[in-house]
Amino acid sequence: MIKANFLSGTEVHRSRTALWGTGTALFPYPVQKLAKGRFKMAKIAVILEDMFEDSEYTEPVKAFREAGHETVNVGLEEAKEVKGKKEGTPATIDRALGQVNSGDYDALLIPGGYSPDKLRAHESPIEFVKGFMDEGKPVFSICHGAQLLISADALKGKKATGWKSIKQDIKNAGAEYLDREVVEDGNLVSSRQPQDLPAFIKASLSKL
Amino acid sequence: MIKANFLSGTEVHRSRTALWGTGTALFPYPVQKLAKGRFKMAKIAVILEDMFEDSEYTEPVKAFREAGHETVNVGLEEAKEVKGKKEGTPATIDRALGQVNSGDYDALLIPGGYSPDKLRAHESPIEFVKGFMDEGKPVFSICHGAQLLISADALKGKKATGWKSIKQDIKNAGAEYLDREVVEDGNLVSSRQPQDLPAFIKASLSKL
Numbered sequence: 001m002i003k004a005n006f007l008s009g010t011e012v013h014r015s016r017t018a019l020w021g022t023g024t025a026l027f028p029y030p031v032q033k034l035a036k037g038r039f040k041m042a043k044i045a046v047i048l049e050d051m052f053e054d055s056e057y058t059e060p061v062k063a064f065r066e067a068g069h070e071t072v073n074v075g076l077e078e079a080k081e082v083k084g085k086k087e088g089t090p091a092t093i094d095r096a097l098g099q100v101n102s103g104d105y106d107a108l109l110i111p112g113g114y115s116p117d118k119l120r121a122h123e124s125p126i127e128f129v130k131g132f133m134d135e136g137k138p139v140f141s142i143c144h145g146a147q148l149l150i151s152a153d154a155l156k157g158k159k160a161t162g163w164k165s166i167k168q169d170i171k172n173a174g175a176e177y178l179d180r181e182v183v184e185d186g187n188l189v190s191s192r193q194p195q196d197l198p199a200f201i202k203a204s205l206s207k208l
Numbered sequence: 209m210i211k212a213n214f215l216s217g218t219e220v221h222r223s224r225t226a227l228w229g230t231g232t233a234l235f236p237y238p239v240q241k242l243a244k245g246r247f248k249m250a251k252i253a254v255i256l257e258d259m260f261e262d263s264e265y266t267e268p269v270k271a272f273r274e275a276g277h278e279t280v281n282v283g284l285e286e287a288k289e290v291k292g293k294k295e296g297t298p299a300t301i302d303r304a305l306g307q308v309n310s311g312d313y314d315a316l317l318i319p320g321g322y323s324p325d326k327l328r329a330h331e332s333p334i335e336f337v338k339g340f341m342d343e344g345k346p347v348f349s350i351c352h353g354a355q356l357l358i359s360a361d362a363l364k365g366k367k368a369t370g371w372k373s374i375k376q377d378i379k380n381a382g383a384e385y386l387d388r389e390v391v392e393d394g395n396l397v398s399s400r401q402p403q404d405l406p407a408f409i410k411a412s413l414s415k416l
Contacts, residue, residue, distance in 0.1 A: 121373040165329040172380035
């Protein structure tokens with residue numbers, strides 16, 4: 001067993017990486033206490049609407065929080081309860097998109113399902129996502145998440161992946177589509193589907 | 209009132225057009241009897257999966273049948289009952305995509321909703337749609353229907369429309385996106401949303 005009080009900041013990071021490498025969704029320690037004062041906590045926006053892919057919201061958010069980061073659900077309407085596509089997981093929108101901008105956050109998570117399609121029928125989510133990409137802040141996109149990046153015209157020249165149904169859209173947007181569990185290109189981390197979550201979460205945490 | 213026995217084939221066509229122009233979803237006469245032997249009945253494939261936009265299936269199919277045409281539901285699995293997104297409208301898949309090809313039909317209807325996204329995660333629906341476009345047969349695409357045309361790489365140089373969330377995808381596919389209730393370009397008829405159905409049906413019938 002690793003003893004918390006023997007760890008330097010670097011070692012904390014390495015141990016987290018090693019633990020994630022096993023594909024487990026839980027850390028053995030409350031890392032936010034373990035690492036207090038040793039790494040910067042990030043404020044992560046999670047952009048959501050109805051019919052998000054349940055696990056692509058719940059698992060990364062759980063992992064980010066367990067690692068000591070803060071997550072804030074942003075969406076079209078403040079206080080609205082949106083629901084997951086398969087299991088009906090409820091999620092409350094903390095802040096409406098009209099009231100926030102990318103400058104308020106350190107990173108962005110875009111869960112998949114049909115939430116991205118619903119969001120990109122409006123201008124404010126597209127502008128919000130574009131802000132993170134323009135500023136080079138970490139953006140974590142899984143499954144249909146890349147649809148928002150396409151509408152933000154933010155994939156030109158990037159390596160990226162996403163759910164197979166949108167492969168042609170990702171290519172047509174000027175990206176190089178790679179059929180891999182996780183693709184990292186600069187600030188952008190992308191994955192294809194729920195099965196890729198362990199690799200997606202590991203790569204996303206490494207950007208924070 | 210128009211008397212059926214006074215109508216020539218051409219007049220039948222004109223009267224249908226005029227009646228559709230009012231936006232009504234019903235003809236005052238059973239046109240298949242009225243026009244018996246006077247115009248060619250078309251066999252129209254309707255490509256469907258779960259979560260189709262209910263009215264984008266029911267209304268065109270009703271109109272096509274009332275005009276004397278035949279419709280056949282094609283999908284991933286024969287005899288599967290697929291359901292509409294909003295109202296749960298049931299539709300039975302008559303023929304599986306692996307057993308049919310575009311040569312078996314005169315025209316294709318692609319209702320929207322999330323059905324096109326589900327279909328284009330597979331190769332057979334993409335190939336099926338591509339066949340109609342390659343052969344220049346009438347293709348009627350509404351809402352998210354254009355997603356299948358994008359995956360079939362069939363929109364280059366075409367004028368087209370679709371649901372606003374996929375506007376950028378349609379443009380990136382090489383089409384000229386027009387924000388109109390119905391866009392006609394050669395064999396292709398496309399519309400944006402359920403509200404466009406009267407214009408969509410009218411234009412589609414005129415291609416049969």
